[in-house]
Amino acid sequence: MLSNAIGIDVGGTGIKAAIVDIRTGELLSERLRVETPAGGEPNDIAAACNGLIEQLAAPSNLTVGLCFPAVVTHGITRSAANVSDAWIGLKAQKLFTKALGRKTHVLNDADAAGVAEMKFGAGRKAKGVTIMTTLGTGIGSALFLNKKLVPNTELGHLDIGEIRDFEQYASFAQMEAEGLSFEQWAERLEILYAHLERLFSPDLFIVGGGISKSHQSFLPLITTNAPIVPATTRNAAGIIGAAAMAAKVLK
Numbered sequence: 412m413l414s415n416a417i418g419i420d421v422g423g424t425g426i427k428a429a430i431v432d433i434r435t436g437e438l439l440s441e442r443l444r445v446e447t448p449a450g451g452e453p454n455d456i457a458a459a460c461n462g463l464i465e466q467l468a469a470p471s472n473l474t475v476g477l478c479f480p481a482v483v484t485h486g487i488t489r490s491a492a493n494v495s496d497a498w499i500g501l502k503a504q505k506l507f508t509k510a511l512g513r514k515t516h517v518l519n520d521a522d523a524a525g526v527a528e529m530k531f532g533a534g535r536k537a538k539g540v541t542i543m544t545t546l547g548t549g550i551g552s553a554l555f556l557n558k559k560l561v562p563n564t565e566l567g568h569l570d571i572g573e574i575r576d577f578e579q580y581a582s583f584a585q586m587e588a589e590g591l592s593f594e595q596w597a598e599r600l601e602i603l604y605a606h607l608e609r610l611f612s613p614d615l616f617i618v619g620g621g622i623s624k625s626h627q628s629f630l631p632l633i634t635t636n637a638p639i640v641p642a643t644t645r646n647a648a649g650i651i652g653a654a655a656m657a658a659k660v661l662k
Contacts, residue, residue, distance in 0.1 A: 423493025
């Protein structure tokens, strides 16, 4: 089995890529980034991903793991966040495999970040139920039972009490939009984590996303029964997890 793979993290504003050592989680190349094409159309994003791979000058035998802001089942994107609605119901894995000329595995972006944390980060020693949340433009989630992924949970979209689609109330983007203090934001997040504890009784929460680098400003303000810890792979999590899953699934 190859020890390296290419990881690509597609977001609503940017696309990032690197070559990953899937044994250690280390990036073996510079992490490249381009803007997501305006409109987020499938062919345009596929072309941008191909351009990144060309810049990486990766060996032709490396597989590609690609994570995407959508529910993904059997290689088909079932939803679309911050990209074109043309992705809904699209055979995305087939599209990328053809456009990139490589074996490609497509998965949800929060699931990829969670895989990175469970394999190389804060969840390496985790047992039982682990929930990772990614705080950013929205709230992503990844659920694990004894380190095995339960895909496409999308727990950030839960309705909790009178709050509909919770990420619109408590994402980091919403915090910035409303000018909330970390204390005010933490109060909102605690509602989410308390609800997730009632549903799943997790043994561990991992909190990722770019804001996790400032975890000392808000995590100590959130009270949970389970330990709640910051992610360690941070902005590279999607790249690392996508590459690791591709190496596992496409071996």
